[in-house]
Amino acid sequence: MMIISVSGDDLHIGVENIRKIYENGVIALDNVTAEFKSGCINCLLGENGAGKSTLAKLIAGVIRPTAGKIRLNGKEIRFRDSQHALRLGIGIVYQYPTLFEELTVLENIIVFNNALGKVKGFHIRNTLEIESREFEKFVKETGFNIDINKKVFSLPANEKQLIEILRLFYANLNVIILDEATSMLTPLETEKVFKMLFKLRDEGRNIIYITHKLLEVRQVCDRVIVLSRGRVVYVAEEKPETAEEMNKIIQHMFETHNIRKYLLENKFTQNNHYLRTAEKNNAEILKIKELYVLGDYGELKVKGLNLVINKNEIVGLAGIMGHGQRELIEAIVGIRKAVSGEIFFSGHNIVSWPIDARLKQGLVYIPAERLKRAIAGELSILEDISAYWLNISPFDFIKKFFGLSLVDYSKLRSQITDILKRFNVVYQGIEAPVKHLSGGNIQKHILAKILGRGNIKLIIAEEPTAGLDFKTTNEIRSLLKDLKENGTSILLISSDLQELLEISDRLLVMFDGKIVKEYANVSSIDVVELSKYMMGLR
Amino acid sequence: MLILSMAIIFELSDLRWNEGLKLMFYYSYGSPAFLFETFLRSVPLLLISIGLIFPFIAGVWNIGAEGQFYIGAIMATATALLLGELPFPIPLIVATLSSCLGGALYALIPAFLRVKYDINELLTSLMLNFVAYYFLSYLLFGPLKNPMTQFPETSPIPLSSRAPALIPNTRFNILTILAFVIVPITYISLTRTKFAVLIRYMGANLEAALCMGININKLIYTTMALSGALAGFAGAHEVLGVLYALRMGISMNYGYVGIGLAYFGNLNPLGVFLVSLLAAGIINGTLMLSFFYNIPVGVYQVLLGAIPLFVIVSRRITCRVLNKSNLGI
Numbered sequence: 001m002m003i004i005s006v007s008g009d010d011l012h013i014g015v016e017n018i019r020k021i022y023e024n025g026v027i028a029l030d031n032v033t034a035e036f037k038s039g040c041i042n043c044l045l046g047e048n049g050a051g052k053s054t055l056a057k058l059i060a061g062v063i064r065p066t067a068g069k070i071r072l073n074g075k076e077i078r079f080r081d082s083q084h085a086l087r088l089g090i091g092i093v094y095q096y097p098t099l100f101e102e103l104t105v106l107e108n109i110i111v112f113n114n115a116l117g118k119v120k121g122f123h124i125r126n127t128l129e130i131e132s133r134e135f136e137k138f139v140k141e142t143g144f145n146i147d148i149n150k151k152v153f154s155l156p157a158n159e160k161q162l163i164e165i166l167r168l169f170y171a172n173l174n175v176i177i178l179d180e181a182t183s184m185l186t187p188l189e190t191e192k193v194f195k196m197l198f199k200l201r202d203e204g205r206n207i208i209y210i211t212h213k214l215l216e217v218r219q220v221c222d223r224v225i226v227l228s229r230g231r232v233v234y235v236a237e238e239k240p241e242t243a244e245e246m247n248k249i250i251q252h253m254f255e256t257h258n259i260r261k262y263l264l265e266n267k268f269t270q271n272n273h274y275l276r277t278a279e280k281n282n283a284e285i286l287k288i289k290e291l292y293v294l295g296d297y298g299e300l301k302v303k304g305l306n307l308v309i310n311k312n313e314i315v316g317l318a319g320i321m322g323h324g325q326r327e328l329i330e331a332i333v334g335i336r337k338a339v340s341g342e343i344f345f346s347g348h349n350i351v352s353w354p355i356d357a358r359l360k361q362g363l364v365y366i367p368a369e370r371l372k373r374a375i376a377g378e379l380s381i382l383e384d385i386s387a388y389w390l391n392i393s394p395f396d397f398i399k400k401f402f403g404l405s406l407v408d409y410s411k412l413r414s415q416i417t418d419i420l421k422r423f424n425v426v427y428q429g430i431e432a433p434v435k436h437l438s439g440g441n442i443q444k445h446i447l448a449k450i451l452g453r454g455n456i457k458l459i460i461a462e463e464p465t466a467g468l469d470f471k472t473t474n475e476i477r478s479l480l481k482d483l484k485e486n487g488t489s490i491l492l493i494s495s496d497l498q499e500l501l502e503i504s505d506r507l508l509v510m511f512d513g514k515i516v517k518e519y520a521n522v523s524s525i526d527v528v529e530l531s532k533y534m535m536g537l538r
Numbered sequence: 539m540l541i542l543s544m545a546i547i548f549e550l551s552d553l554r555w556n557e558g559l560k561l562m563f564y565y566s567y568g569s570p571a572f573l574f575e576t577f578l579r580s581v582p583l584l585l586i587s588i589g590l591i592f593p594f595i596a597g598v599w600n601i602g603a604e605g606q607f608y609i610g611a612i613m614a615t616a617t618a619l620l621l622g623e624l625p626f627p628i629p630l631i632v633a634t635l636s637s638c639l640g641g642a643l644y645a646l647i648p649a650f651l652r653v654k655y656d657i658n659e660l661l662t663s664l665m666l667n668f669v670a671y672y673f674l675s676y677l678l679f680g681p682l683k684n685p686m687t688q689f690p691e692t693s694p695i696p697l698s699s700r701a702p703a704l705i706p707n708t709r710f711n712i713l714t715i716l717a718f719v720i721v722p723i724t725y726i727s728l729t730r731t732k733f734a735v736l737i738r739y740m741g742a743n744l745e746a747a748l749c750m751g752i753n754i755n756k757l758i759y760t761t762m763a764l765s766g767a768l769a770g771f772a773g774a775h776e777v778l779g780v781l782y783a784l785r786m787g788i789s790m791n792y793g794y795v796g797i798g799l800a801y802f803g804n805l806n807p808l809g810v811f812l813v814s815l816l817a818a819g820i821i822n823g824t825l826m827l828s829f830f831y832n833i834p835v836g837v838y839q840v841l842l843g844a845i846p847l848f849v850i851v852s853r854r855i856t857c858r859v860l861n862k863s864n865l866g867i
Contacts, residue, residue: 337747365749376743387750394732
C-alpha cells in the first residue's frame with residue numbers, strides 16, 4: 001500500500017480568484033477565494049446552485065477553472081484530470097453513486113486502486129486476492145456488513161454510497177471531499193461515517209464536507225464556508241454552537257432571497273412540530289392485503305404486507321433502504337407486478353391494472369430518482385409537461401381541426417406557464433430543455449407537472465426533498481401539508497427521519513418486507529426505539 | 539463533397555469527371571422522363587424511411603423494414619392474382635390494403651416478442667428479414683412461379699389491379715401520388731398529435747415514460763405496425779405500380795438504406811423526402827451510367843454509403859461555422 005505522509009500544515013488547499021463559467025454560459029463561481037485547512041472538517045454550505053459542487057469538482061480536478069489558481073501546500077497546481085488529483089491524494093465522493101454497476105464491489109475497488117496507481121501490471125488474480133483480503137478486513141473493522149463479492153447493481157443505494165465513502169477512506173488520501181455523500185445513508189451509518197471522519201481529521205487530514213442538512217453542520221463541522229450565487233459570503237472559523245450563530249449562517253445562505261419569512265417559522269429553534277395530533281378519518285383510500293412482491297433478482301422483497309391509508313392523512317414509511325420499500329412502491333404504482341395479494345384503491349382492486357389506469361384514477365407517483373424516472377431531460381419543459389398531461393387527460397387539450405384531433409398547444413402553453421408560476425419554478429424559457437434547470441427547480445417542475453392537473457387522491461412521494469436546499473425543502477413540505485388539508489392522502493417514503501417526524505400523521509416502520517411497527521401518534525415517538533425497529537433489533 | 543467524391547470515382551472508372559457528373563445529373567434529374575423515374579425510385583425509399591421515423595423517435599429499433607417490404611409485396615401480388623377477375627378499382631384497393639396489413643402484422647411479431655418476453659426487437663426484426671426473403675424465394679420457385687415462362691417470377695399482375703399511370707409514357711401512377719401525400723400527413727402527425735408527444739417522451743427517457751404512466755407497450759405496437767404498414771405499402775407500390783410482377787430483385791436493399799435515410803433526414807418527414815430524392819437520383823444515375831458506360835454497378839452503393847459520412851461531416855462544419863453545438867454529434 002502506498003503511504004502518503006500526513007503532516008500538519010502541509011495539506012492546506014487554497015483557491016484564489018477562481019472563476020468557472022460553463023459552456024452554456026452559466027457563471028457557477030465568480031472570484032472565489034477560500035482556504036480549506038487541514039486537521040479540520042471544512043464545511044461548504046449553500047443552497048442549490050450556489051456553486052458548492054462546482055468548487056468541489058475543481059478541487060478534485062474533475063473540471064478546470066476558467067480563471068484563477070488552486071494551491072496545494074501553497075504550491076500552485078494544475079490538474080490534468082481527476083486521476084492526477086487522486087494521485088496527489090485528493091479524492092471525492094458525490095451525492096449519486098459513480099460505481100461500475102456491472103462489476104462486483106471488489107472489482108470496483110481494484111479499478112479505483114488502479115487509478116490511484118496502486119495495482120501494477122496484469123497480475124489481476126493475485127491483486128484480486130490481496131485486495132479482497134485487505135479491503136474486506138478494513139470494512140469489517142469499520143463495522144459495516146457489506147458483501148464485497150456482490151455486483152454493485154444488486155446493492156441498495158445506501159450501500160453503494162457507503163462503498164464509495166469507504167474506498168476513499170481506505171485509500172489513505174490526504175484530502176477527502178464529501179459532496180452530499182451521506183444523503184442516502186441511514187442515521188446509524190451516518191453516525192459511523194462521522195466517527196471515521198473525526199478520526200481522519202485528528203490525523204491531520206483535510207476534509208471538505210458539503211451538505212444541505214443544517215443539523216449535520218452542528219454535528220461535524222469545525223469551519224463553515226458559505227457560498228451564495230457563486231461567491232463566498234461568509235466564513236466562520238469556529239464551530240457554530242448557538243442557535244444565533246446557526247441563524248447567521250442561514251441568513252447568509254439565503255441572503256439573496258427573502259429569507260425572513262423562513263426564519264420566522266424557523267423549525268430549527270423550535271421543536272413544536274412534534275406536537276401534532278392525527279385527525280382520524282376512517283375513509284380508506286388505499287388498502288393493501290397480504291402483498292408479496294419480487295425484487296430485481298427474483299428474491300422475495302415484500303413479504304405479506306398489510307397497509308391502510310386513510311383519507312386526509314400523511315403516512316410516513318420509515319426503514320433502511322433495501323427492505324422492500326422500493327418494491328412496495330412500485331407495486332402500488334403499477335411499475336412492478338405483485339406475485340399475490342390485493343391492492344384496493346378507492347374501492348377498486350387495482351392489482352392487475354396498468355399504470356396509466358391507476359394514474360387516471362388519481363394515484364400519482366413522485367419518484368426519488370428524478371432525472372431517471374420523472375423527467376425526460378432532453379425534452380423542453382413544454383414537451384415534458386404536455387406529455388404527462390396529454391396522457392392522463394387527453395381531451396382537455398385536443399382541438400378538432402378539419403375532423404382531425406390535434407393538440408391545442410396555445411392552451412397547453414398558457415396553462416403550463418401558469419402552473420410553473422404557481423409552483424415558483426425559475427426557468428429560462430418554456431422551450432429550454434428540462435435538464436438545464438437546477439436541482440431544486442427540477443423537483444418543483446416535477447411537482448408542477450404531477451400535481452398541476454386536479455383529481456389526485458393519493459400521492460406516493462419518494463424522497464421528495466432529498467438533496468434540495470433548505471428553502472425548497474420547506475416549500476415542498478408545506479405544499480404536501482396543504483395538499484393533505486385539501487383532502488389528498490400522501491404516502492411519504494423518506495430516509496430523512498426529521499422529515500418523517502415533521503410532516504407525517506402516522507408513521508410505519510418497514511423491515512424485511514413487512515410493517516413491523518405502527519406509530520399512530522407521531523408526537524410520542526422515541527427515536528432510539530424507532531431506530532431499533534428500523535434495524536430489526538426489536 | 540459528395541460531388542467531389544463522385545468525380546474521383548468517375549475518374550477512377552475511365553470517365554472524365556466533368557462528363558461523368560453531367561451525365562449523372564442528366565440521368566437522374568435532367569429530363570422529364572428521367573426525373574419521373576427518379577421520383578418513382580424514391581417512393582419505396584421514402585415510404586420505408588418515413589415509416590421508420592415513428593419507431594426511431596420512440597427508441598424502438600425496427601430493422602425489419604426489408605422483410606416487411608417483401609411481405610407487403612407478396613400480399614399485394616397474391617391478392618391481385620386472386621382477385622384478378624373483379625372489375626378495375628376493387629382488386630387494386632384490396633391489394634394495397636392487404637399489403638399494408640401484411641407489413642403491419644409482420645412488424646407486430648417482433649413487437650409482440652418485445653412486449654411479452656422482453657426480447658430485443660432489433661435482433662428479431664433483423665432475423666425476420668431473412669425469413670421473409672426466403673419465403674419469397676420459396677413462393678417464386680414454387681406456388682407463384684409463372685407457369686408460362688418458368689422464370690422465378692410471378693405471372694404479370696392483371697390489368698384490373700395495376701395502378702393506372704397518371705402521366706402517359708411514364709410509370710408515375712396513382713400510388714406514387716398517394717405516397718407523396720403521406721409526407722405532409724406524417725409531418726402534421728409528428729408535430730400536432732398526442733401520439734407524437736408520447737413517442738418523443740418514450741424515446742427521450744424510457745424509464746421515466748414508464749414511471750410517468752405512459753403505456754409503452756401500446757406505443758411499441760403502434761409504431762411498429764405503422765412502419766410495417768408503410769413498408770408493406772412500398773412493396774405494393776413496386777408490384778402494382780412499377781414492375782407489374784413479383785421477382786427476387788424487387789428490393790435493392792431498400793429496407794436497409796431506409797434506416798440510414800430516416801436518420802439523415804433527421805427523423806423529419808420533409809428531410810426524409812429530400813434525402814430519399816437524392817438517394818434515388820444517385821441510384822438511377824449510376825444505374826444508367828453503368829448501363830451506357832463501362833462503370834461497375836456497385837458505384838451506387840459506394841455513393842449511397844458515402845451520404846451519411848458527408849451529411850455528418852457537413853453538419854459538423856456548418857455547426858462550427860455557426861458556432862453552435864446543439865446538434866449533439
